[in-house]
Amino acid sequence: MKLAILDRDGVINQDSDAFIKSPDEWQAIPGSLEAMARLTQQGWKIVIATNQSGIARGLFSMATLNAIHMKMRRELAALGGMVDAIFICPHGPNDQCLCRKPAPGMFQDIARRYEVSLKQVPAIGDSLRDLQAAHSQGCQPWLVHTGKGERTLKKGNLPEGTKIAENLASVIDTLLAEA
Structure with missing residues (x-):
């Protein structure tokens, strides 16, 4: 099975330090949905692993998050693509859960659900915590320049073997091309 794990905010859609709190605020990064559709059409499964602490902070509800994801899925489906599953962490930064990246919980859940090793599975993110969670489970971390990617790159300390790209489409x- 060909599997790719994507962060959401800053990778698929525009990010905001004020959080994406409604479907209207969710705007795809140009080219990201088209690229995801190409991946789907080539037989890949796309899984999203996303921290959504806005729920714990009371900024939006689970129903609103589901509406945001429905908008994303509709726009992607219109292009011939699909997301196989979305794994979320609804906890805040101080909740000490096992699922909030950089903790490995969401990635472990993905491995269990698909009954696969995540060794060398591409995992695309824009923050250090995305890359750390991916690396801890043997994934191939990719850092994109979109979202918080530029800030992450400037801070350095990327996990060993991290690949860097302009955006999700690249x-x-x-x-x-490698498949």
Whole structure:
């Protein structure tokens, strides 16, 4: 099975330090949905692993998060693509859960659900915590420049073997060229 794990905010859609709190605020990064559709059409399963602490902070509800994800899924489906599953962490930064990246919980859940090793599975993110969670489970971390990617790159300390790309579309182009 060909599997790719994507962060959401800053990778698929525009990010905001004020959080994406409604479907209207969710705006795809140009080219990201088209690239995801190409990946789907080549037989890949796309899984999203996303921290959504806005729920714990009371900024939006689970129903609103589901509406945001429905908008994303509709726009992607219109292009011929699909997301196989979305794993979320609804906890806040101080909740000490096992699922909030950089903790490995969401990635472990993905491995269990699909009954696969995540060794060398591409995992695309824009923050250090995305890359750390991916690396801890043997994934191939990819850092994109979109979202918080530039800040992450400037801070350094990226996990060993992290690959860097301009955006999600360029990562997917590389994955498809290597397949």
